[in-house]
Amino acid sequence: MKKGKTVKVELINDVLVVQLPARLDAVGVASIEEQLAMAVANHRGKVLADMSQVTFVASLALRMLLTTLKAVQPLGGDVRLVGLQPPIAEIFRKSRFDTFFRIYPDRTTALAAYTAPSG
Amino acid sequence: MTESLLREVSFFRDLPLDALRSLAETIAYRQLNAGALLFAEGEAGHECFIILEGNVDVLTYVNGNELRLDTFGAGHIVGEMALIDRSPRSATVRAVADTKLIALGEDAFKTLLRSNPDLAMQMLSSGSARVREANRRMIAGLERKNAELTDAYRRLQAMQAELVRLNRLEEELAVARRIQTSFLPKHLPQPEGWQLTAMSREAQAVGGDFFDCIELPDQLLGLVVADACGKGVTAALFVALTRSLLRAASLSPRVFQCADQQDAETILADALWLVNDYLCREHGDNTMFITLFYGLLDPRTGILAYVNAGHNPPLIVDGASATLGETELGSMPLGILPDQQYHVQHTVINPGCRLVMFSDGITEALDSHSEMFGEGRLREVLTTNALLAAPALMQGIIDAVDRHIDGAAQSDDITILVVSRM
Numbered sequence: 001m002k003k004g005k006t007v008k009v010e011l012i013n014d015v016l017v018v019q020l021p022a023r024l025d026a027v028g029v030a031s032i033e034e035q036l037a038m039a040v041a042n043h044r045g046k047v048l049a050d051m052s053q054v055t056f057v058a059s060l061a062l063r064m065l066l067t068t069l070k071a072v073q074p075l076g077g078d079v080r081l082v083g084l085q086p087p088i089a090e091i092f093r094k095s096r097f098d099t100f101f102r103i104y105p106d107r108t109t110a111l112a113a114y115t116a117p118s119g
Numbered sequence: 120m121t122e123s124l125l126r127e128v129s130f131f132r133d134l135p136l137d138a139l140r141s142l143a144e145t146i147a148y149r150q151l152n153a154g155a156l157l158f159a160e161g162e163a164g165h166e167c168f169i170i171l172e173g174n175v176d177v178l179t180y181v182n183g184n185e186l187r188l189d190t191f192g193a194g195h196i197v198g199e200m201a202l203i204d205r206s207p208r209s210a211t212v213r214a215v216a217d218t219k220l221i222a223l224g225e226d227a228f229k230t231l232l233r234s235n236p237d238l239a240m241q242m243l244s245s246g247s248a249r250v251r252e253a254n255r256r257m258i259a260g261l262e263r264k265n266a267e268l269t270d271a272y273r274r275l276q277a278m279q280a281e282l283v284r285l286n287r288l289e290e291e292l293a294v295a296r297r298i299q300t301s302f303l304p305k306h307l308p309q310p311e312g313w314q315l316t317a318m319s320r321e322a323q324a325v326g327g328d329f330f331d332c333i334e335l336p337d338q339l340l341g342l343v344v345a346d347a348c349g350k351g352v353t354a355a356l357f358v359a360l361t362r363s364l365l366r367a368a369s370l371s372p373r374v375f376q377c378a379d380q381q382d383a384e385t386i387l388a389d390a391l392w393l394v395n396d397y398l399c400r401e402h403g404d405n406t407m408f409i410t411l412f413y414g415l416l417d418p419r420t421g422i423l424a425y426v427n428a429g430h431n432p433p434l435i436v437d438g439a440s441a442t443l444g445e446t447e448l449g450s451m452p453l454g455i456l457p458d459q460q461y462h463v464q465h466t467v468i469n470p471g472c473r474l475v476m477f478s479d480g481i482t483e484a485l486d487s488h489s490e491m492f493g494e495g496r497l498r499e500v501l502t503t504n505a506l507l508a509a510p511a512l513m514q515g516i517i518d519a520v521d522r523h524i525d526g527a528a529q530s531d532d533i534t535i536l537v538v539s540r541m
Contacts, residue, residue: 025530026350056489058531059348059410059479066455067406095410095429096451 007032009039015114016043017107019050024061033064040068045077046114050107052083062097069101078102082110121146125221128169129194130241138235145227151175151214157197160211164201166222170194173218178211188253190215199242202228292324292352299325299355302362304332308340310418312470314509315340317536318517320480320529327354328478328534329362333369336381338418341369344430344476344536345411348452354532357407361453364394365413383415383424384463391426391453391461399457408454412446412476421468421540426461428453433476434501435468436512441505443498473512473539475501480533484520487527492520509539 008019018036021028040047049065069079080102084092092098104110121143125131131139149168151157158164160179174192178185188210191197201208202225223231232239307315317330327350333341345361347354368390391413398409412433414425427433427449435444447464468474477497484492496519504515513535520533 059346059408063348063406063408066408070406094431094448096448097429100451100455 007035007039011043012048012111013115015046015048015111016040017048017050020054022053023056024054024064025056025058026060028056029058029060029064033067036064036068037071040071040077043077044072044075047072047077047079048107048110048114049079049081050083051081051088052085052106054088055085057088057091062091062095065097065101080104080110080114082107124171128171130169130196130238133237134235138231142223142227142231145224147222149220149222151218151220153214153216153218155214157212157214157220158208160208162208164198164208165225167199167202167228168197168212168220168222170197171219171221173214173216175212175214175218178213179209180211188256189249196242196245199228199246203246295325295352295355296321299359302359303329307332308334310338310340312541313418314539314541315537316509316513317534318513319532319534321350321532322480322529323351325352325355326532326534327351327358328480328532329358330476330534330536331362331366332536333366335369335386335415339383339386340416340418341386342414342416342423342474342476342536342538343411344433344478344534345409346430346478346480346532346534347409348407350532353407357402357409357454360402361394361398361409361411364397365390365411368393383417383422387413387415387424387426387463388461391428392459395428395453395459395461396457398454402454403457408452410452414474414476416468416474416538421470421472423466423468423474424463425466426450426463428461431477431479431482433474434498435466436473436475436501436505437469438471438473438506441502443501468538468540470540473501473505473509473537475512475516476536476538477516478532478534480529480531481516481520481535483531484524484533485527485530486524492523496523507539508541509537512539513537 007021010017016039018039021032047068065079065081072079082104083106084103089098092101092103102113104113122139125139125143131142134142151173157168157175170191170193172193174190175197176187177189177191177197178187180186197212198208200206232242303319307317309315315332317332319326319328319330327347329343329345331341331343333343335341343365345358347357347361369386408429410430411428412425412430413428414423414433416423425446427446429450429452432446432448435446437444446466449464450459450461482492482494482497497516500516500519501512504512507515516535
């Protein structure tokens with residue numbers, strides 16, 4: 001694992017909840033992507049990325065989320081996002097990544113949707 | 120009293136009593152506080168000293184640095200060398216703790232040695248042992264220094280090799296940069312009634328942004344601004360691939376897509392389908408993607424057919440009213456999902472309007488406090504300079520961004536393409 005930031009990871013029911021750090025620039029992504037990939041590879045299921053603390057996303061951060069999604073999808077898993085601050089939501093809207101990920105306002109809603117039969 | 124004290128000194132243990140008595144008459148006692156000097160290197164020496172209590176450091180100075188040669192305690196003799204060879208003191212002697220000594224003058228010292236061959240022999244033996252020890256230490260010191268020098272030389276060689284390697288890398292990057300610059304159009308076409316201008320400035324040696332202007336049949340102009348994920352060499356390779364594929368697919372629709380029709384909509388939709396599908400199928404494992412705006416402008420009518428693949432929506436400035444419009448959002452960036460059908464949208468660039476295409480390096484340019492330039496400032500610059508033609512308008516944007524970052528390192532590649540209609 002690279003030195004630097006670590007991702008706070010917790011398991012709520014069968015959902016792996018990942019708290020992403022504030023600055024997801026090239027350095028921020030490099031410091032967490034290995035840990036995130038390992039956590040997701042071990043979990044092999046539902047992932048929730050809590051972005052409520054994120055204030056900056058570089059394209060590499062979008063790529064990291066995309067890689068995570070592509071890693072869990074073949075195993076029947078999913079990556080969903082919660083708590084996007086307005087400027088971050090705007091980046092997702094303009095890049096159309098909002099059409100690729102399911103995005104929820106907060107953890108409670110997202111966890112409820114994950115457990116709902118249609119979720 | 121003095122005689123019994125002298126008897127305790129190992130040197131004088133076997134000295135005959137009469138010799139001890141005459142010695143006792145010639146000696147003087149010395150008391151040194153801790154840290155006090157007994158004598159200094161280079162001084163003339165007329166006495167030697169025998170330590171009764173405490174201890175002293177024998178010191179020398181090399182390049183201004185103090186070097187401790189030895190430490191002597193009770194029973195040891197110091198300063199006798201200067202008396203034997205009549206040379207100045209070869210070292211400095213300083214008390215470590217409070218120290219008591221007896222001082223022996225040159226005449227008394229010599230008389231003592233002459234009349235007591237055993238004592239002379241003992242002193243010679245002690246002197247030889249000191250010389251041997253000094254030699255041993257000097258050789259060990261030299262060996263250590265030699266090892267340090269060898270190690271330093273090896274490190275220097277490794278650093279030099281690393282420097283050569285870095286220089287070579289730097290040269291290769293410079294070549295890559297030249298090649299990348301040659302990928303950008305050297306001259307932008309300037310159809311009658313229109314002005315086009317563009318620039319791209321990398322945050323690193325090579326960039327992950329590009330712009331293009333593809334001159335297509337029937338006077339159509341293909342306007343492209345794109346931003347590959349990440350920066351540096353990885354992004355630059357992806358840019359080279361995407362730019363070449365897009366150009367080839369747009370210029371030769373018959374070859375690439377067996378398409379007979381060459382209207383703007385077909386060229387856009389088919390070229391982007393091909394580029395995206397190629398990136399996904401051939402390079403999908405890298406999870407690289409590229410955001411790209413591709414517009415086909417008909418300069419005769421001002422009609423712009425376009426597809427936006429996840430790129431910042433270009434802005435349209437109306438010079439007369441100083442108002443801004445935003446082009447429509449489109450689909451996901453290229454390189455993520457294969458076999459995508461691209462929906463072509465339309466707008467019109469009316470006389471007096473400017474189309475401003477840019478990468479997020481403009482809006483996300485950071486100052487030294489990590490504050491973004493932001494879309495608000497961009498919109499302000501555009502409305503303030505709404506009447507300017509493309510070159511001056513672009514310069515106004517770049518100047519505003521540079522004022523904002525105010526000398527901070529450029530955080531992302533910056534690309535901008537401006538089209539103005541008179």
